[in-house]
Amino acid sequence: MAVPAEHHRAHPGPGEYIKIAVILAVITLVEVAVYYVPSLSGALTPILMVLSTIKFSMVVLWFMHLKFDSVLFSYLFVGGLGIAGAVLIALLFLFGASHTIVPGAA
Amino acid sequence: MATITGSMVGVLRRPTSHYGVWSWMTTVDHKRIGVLYGVTSFIFFLIGGVEALVLRLQLAFPDGKVVDPEVFNQLFTMHATTMVFLVIMPLSAAFFNFLIPLQIGARDVAFPRLNAFSYWVFVAGGVFINSSFLFGGAPNAGWFGYANLTSRAFNAGSGVDFWALGLLGLGTASLAASFNFIVTILNMRAPGMTMMRMPLFTWMTLVVAFLLIFAMPIIAVALIQLELDRSPLATNFFNPANGGDPILWQHLFWLFGHPEVYILILPAMGIVSEVLPTFARKPLFGYPAVVFAGVFIGFMGWGVWAHHMFTVGLGPVANSVFAVTTMFIAVPTGIKIFNWIATLWGGSLKFTTAMLFSIGFISMFIIGGLSGLTHASPPTDYQQQDTYYIVAHFHYVLFGGSILALFSGFYFWWPKGTGKLLDEGLGKLNFWLMIIGMNLTFGPMHILGLNGMPRRIYTYPSGMGWEFWNLIETAGSLVIALSVLVFIINVVRTSRNGKEAGPDPWDGRTLEWSIPSPPPEYNFATVPVVQGRDAFWIEKYGLHGGEGAHHAAPPSHTAGSGNGDGHAIHMPQGSYLPMVTAFGQTLMLAGVIFGYWLSGVGLVIMLGGVYAWCSEPVSD
Amino acid sequence: MQHAHPAAHAPEHETTTGLDHRKLLMWAFLGSDCLLFGALISTYMIYRGRSLAGPFPNGPEGVFDIPFTSVSAFVLLMSSLTMVLALAASQRGHIRGMRVWLIATALLGTVFLGGQFFEFTAFVAEGLTPATNVFGTSFFTLTGFHGAHVTLGVIILLSLVVVSLRGGLPKEESLTVEIAGLYWHFVDIVWIVIFTLVYLIPAPLPPHAG
Ligand SMILES: [Cu+2]
Numbered sequence: 001m002a003v004p005a006e007h008h009r010a011h012p013g014p015g016e017y018i019k020i021a022v023i024l025a026v027i028t029l030v031e032v033a034v035y036y037v038p039s040l041s042g043a044l045t046p047i048l049m050v051l052s053t054i055k056f057s058m059v060v061l062w063f064m065h066l067k068f069d070s071v072l073f074s075y076l077f078v079g080g081l082g083i084a085g086a087v088l089i090a091l092l093f094l095f096g097a098s099h100t101i102v103p104g105a106a
Numbered sequence: 107m108a109t110i111t112g113s114m115v116g117v118l119r120r121p122t123s124h125y126g127v128w129s130w131m132t133t134v135d136h137k138r139i140g141v142l143y144g145v146t147s148f149i150f151f152l153i154g155g156v157e158a159l160v161l162r163l164q165l166a167f168p169d170g171k172v173v174d175p176e177v178f179n180q181l182f183t184m185h186a187t188t189m190v191f192l193v194i195m196p197l198s199a200a201f202f203n204f205l206i207p208l209q210i211g212a213r214d215v216a217f218p219r220l221n222a223f224s225y226w227v228f229v230a231g232g233v234f235i236n237s238s239f240l241f242g243g244a245p246n247a248g249w250f251g252y253a254n255l256t257s258r259a260f261n262a263g264s265g266v267d268f269w270a271l272g273l274l275g276l277g278t279a280s281l282a283a284s285f286n287f288i289v290t291i292l293n294m295r296a297p298g299m300t301m302m303r304m305p306l307f308t309w310m311t312l313v314v315a316f317l318l319i320f321a322m323p324i325i326a327v328a329l330i331q332l333e334l335d336r337s338p339l340a341t342n343f344f345n346p347a348n349g350g351d352p353i354l355w356q357h358l359f360w361l362f363g364h365p366e367v368y369i370l371i372l373p374a375m376g377i378v379s380e381v382l383p384t385f386a387r388k389p390l391f392g393y394p395a396v397v398f399a400g401v402f403i404g405f406m407g408w409g410v411w412a413h414h415m416f417t418v419g420l421g422p423v424a425n426s427v428f429a430v431t432t433m434f435i436a437v438p439t440g441i442k443i444f445n446w447i448a449t450l451w452g453g454s455l456k457f458t459t460a461m462l463f464s465i466g467f468i469s470m471f472i473i474g475g476l477s478g479l480t481h482a483s484p485p486t487d488y489q490q491q492d493t494y495y496i497v498a499h500f501h502y503v504l505f506g507g508s509i510l511a512l513f514s515g516f517y518f519w520w521p522k523g524t525g526k527l528l529d530e531g532l533g534k535l536n537f538w539l540m541i542i543g544m545n546l547t548f549g550p551m552h553i554l555g556l557n558g559m560p561r562r563i564y565t566y567p568s569g570m571g572w573e574f575w576n577l578i579e580t581a582g583s584l585v586i587a588l589s590v591l592v593f594i595i596n597v598v599r600t601s602r603n604g605k606e607a608g609p610d611p612w613d614g615r616t617l618e619w620s621i622p623s624p625p626p627e628y629n630f631a632t633v634p635v636v637q638g639r640d641a642f643w644i645e646k647y648g649l650h651g652g653e654g655a656h657h658a659a660p661p662s663h664t665a666g667s668g669n670g671d672g673h674a675i676h677m678p679q680g681s682y683l684p685m686v687t688a689f690g691q692t693l694m695l696a697g698v699i700f701g702y703w704l705s706g707v708g709l710v711i712m713l714g715g716v717y718a719w720c721s722e723p724v725s726d
Numbered sequence: 727m728q729h730a731h732p733a734a735h736a737p738e739h740e741t742t743t744g745l746d747h748r749k750l751l752m753w754a755f756l757g758s759d760c761l762l763f764g765a766l767i768s769t770y771m772i773y774r775g776r777s778l779a780g781p782f783p784n785g786p787e788g789v790f791d792i793p794f795t796s797v798s799a800f801v802l803l804m805s806s807l808t809m810v811l812a813l814a815a816s817q818r819g820h821i822r823g824m825r826v827w828l829i830a831t832a833l834l835g836t837v838f839l840g841g842q843f844f845e846f847t848a849f850v851a852e853g854l855t856p857a858t859n860v861f862g863t864s865f866f867t868l869t870g871f872h873g874a875h876v877t878l879g880v881i882i883l884l885s886l887v888v889v890s891l892r893g894g895l896p897k898e899e900s901l902t903v904e905i906a907g908l909y910w911h912f913v914d915i916v917w918i919v920i921f922t923l924v925y926l927i928p929a930p931l932p933p934h935a936g
């Protein structure tokens with residue numbers, strides 16, 4: 001039978017949105033700061049990947065409400081995102097370009 | 107965005123006529139759009155077929171002089187492009203359009219006008235690509251247009267541009283249709299129609315729609331890169347002199363191209379999965395396994411693309427990985443084949459024409475699948491690459507697979523669409539001519555390929571030992587042409603004096619057989635409530651009733667119950683805006699060839715169309 | 727059952743999943759658009775260290791201006807905030823507030839586009855065009871496509887404002903704002919990825935360069 005899947009838990013209010021935005025701004029600040037710290041240059045790539053993944057997820061989960069919405073939306077989006085990510089990684093290896101993400105790994 | 111000022115309502119009044127050419131051009135009825143798709147792509151089927159016949163005549167004898175090499179290149183490029191993008195894909199779309207709402211118990215698709223838009227973009231794209239014959243030559247770089255052959259430096263004519271821009275246009279048609287069908291199938295099922303009760307054809311349509319929305323953007327990017335390289339911007343994507351890598355084209359093309367193979371074959375598998383149970387009078391054997399095998403094929407289809415590139419020199423690791431994934435993907439295909447055979451096992455078989463075509467599909471597809479498995483192994487593929495063996499393989503899969511299944515679908519659903527049965531005698535003649543013709547045409551290609559005859563050569567000298575089989579192939583292609591002629595005669599004759607089909611000529615299993623033939627505009631007078639898989643069969647014979655246990659509840663969705671004769675049901679009215687928008691988009695693409703001013707005109711028309719579309723009154 | 731109102735969208739409970747047709751379509755579209763940017767970003771990542779001649783992304787002949795790009799990345803990030811605030815206002819029936827936030831979002835988007843225009847001009851002045859090398863080729867194509875997405879987003883946002891001024895976006899129609907917002911946020915998260923992969927993670931220099 002039809003499953004009424006959209007529970008529509010109440011969307012977060014403006015207060016929570018602003019809180020999220022402040023965190024996003026701080027992470028961006030940290031990202032740029034990390035870029036300029038010479039002693040971190042070895043670990044730059046992993047640090048930046050983690051930070052941008054957090055930013056990405058926060059926008060998707062809160063601003064795009066995926067955390068509160070039907071799981072079907074998540075399937076649709078993560079399906080495309082997952083294939084795109086796999087394609088990117090596979091192509092980097094096939095072109096011997098994986099070192100462009102991890103400098104020095106060539 | 108539905109509100110508008112009163113003064114605009116007059117301009118945007120929606121067409122209401124139900125008869126005549128204009129009503130067809132403005133229709134948003136999924137059944138009419140399905141018919142339009144079918145007729146248009148059948149015309150392209152004839153064009154692509156004639157191109158193939160010319161190719162075969164040229165190769166019938168050594169040193170053939172029917173066409174010159176340049177025309178030969180254009181013909182094989184256009185034959186493949188036409189058959190893939192203008193025939194098999196839109197013919198499948200014809201079945202999606204006509205059947206999906208009927209099979210899930212809906213009255214239309216989720217976005218009727220978007221559906222019409224898809225059709226008109228497809229028509230415009232098809233005409234656009236073919237118009238290249240009139241504007242200085244058709245595309246000539248093969249249907250996969252390998253980079254560098256397509257560079258301005260080596261291919262100065264506009265044929266390549268027609269090809270790339272045309273495919274971009276057709277891509278938007280596929281994307282729009284796929285979004286539409288995903289939403290329709292997920293969101294518009296009748297009460298009780300759970301996912302695991304959906305007909306197999308609906309399932310395969312859903313998988314294909316997902317493949318399309320994920321694969322089309324990749325080829326779009328590759329085509330845009332190609333056009334940017336050829337544009338005044340003079341980018342370097344595929345220009346080795348400036349650091350570009352032509353192999354990137356191959357990766358992007360086959361990242362799309364392999365899922366495309368399943369886009370071409372899964373609808374066929376869906377059709378066969380409907381026809382076999384009907385004429386075996388048994389439920390499909392192992393329904394969940396067939397569904398999951400289809401989904402799994404769709405998923406695995408993303409991990410095998412480099413098997414088209416074994417000879418590129420990707421290295422032993424990459425070649426081994428893609429060899430293993432390619433061999434692995436044969437497993438779910440095998441699961442399906444065993445389930446179809448098990449469906450036939452012990453059934454009370456009725457060898458109608460539709461059934462014969464479906465059985466023909468299984469047999470020919472097995473041959474094509476097995477030859478495909480042989481080039482999953484890189485060492486053998488090194489021998490077969492670019493020979494007629496490959497041509498043999500994919501014709502067994504695409505003709506022996508897709509085309510036979512689509513003809514099975516014609517004979518099966520023709521009575522539903524027209525109310526008339528196709529003639530069974532002519533149908534069987536059609537089948538036998540086609541299956542004999544295709545084996546004569548494509549069978550010897552295995553031998554020629556293994557004997558070293560390369561693909562895409564416009565002629566060959568005598569004394570290579572290739573004369574005999576080439577002549578047989580050409581004879582076979584004429585037999586195929588004859589079989590198509592028999593089909594056309596069948597259609598013409600039965601449209602005049604065919605037998606009335608009635609709502610349920612085959613003792614069908616799915617919901618489309620519960621309504622009159624042809625179905626009324628609103629499909630279902632009362633929305634059906636689905637009790638299980640094979641919804642209509644259950645309705646006729648009860649949940650556990652087999653043959654003979656005729657509870658004979660008369661089909662309840664025909665006129666008469668609920669909403670009276672259906673006149674109270676409010677259906678969306680026609681709209682000419684999808685056509686206008688599609689026209690604008692195609693002009694935009696054409697402007698890249700004919701001058702950017704034309705793109706500007708196209709953009710204005712398209713934006714106007716979209717704006718009016720959003721403001722159009724829902725109904726007058 | 728009447729679903730003859732494709733534009734006015736039938737009440738949600740009439741669909742099988744309970745989800746709105748248009749919202750489902752938008753999420754499927756975004757999943758599909760991931761592949762578009764996936765292919766563009768892949769191309770860039772493959773090509774960025776393969777230029778035969780400069781200018782390069784970074785290093786002695788580098789063109790990237792990280793502080794400048796950081797500011798425009800920040801601007802686009804904050805436009806996501808104004809977008810959700812527009813949605814929150816719409817859902818609460820604060821129509822004027824919604825208009826203000828929609829205009830603010832469009833404005834931030836325009837500032838971002840202006841920044842991109844400035845960046846492109848500066849690069850061209852430094853000798854980097856799409857024709858110069860494969861870095862230029864793939865960089866301008868990727869960021870150009872993103873810019874086109876932002877431009878479309880700004881047009882959509884301003885159209886919503888116009889529709890609202892004509893009284894067409896009452897509280898009950900807040901789903902339209904939500905769906906437009908999904909598109910806008912997507913454009914933002916694509917830039918989050920581009921900012922990291924393209925700008926912050928340094929590209930390897932070709933062996934013969936500098
Ligand atoms: Cu393949």
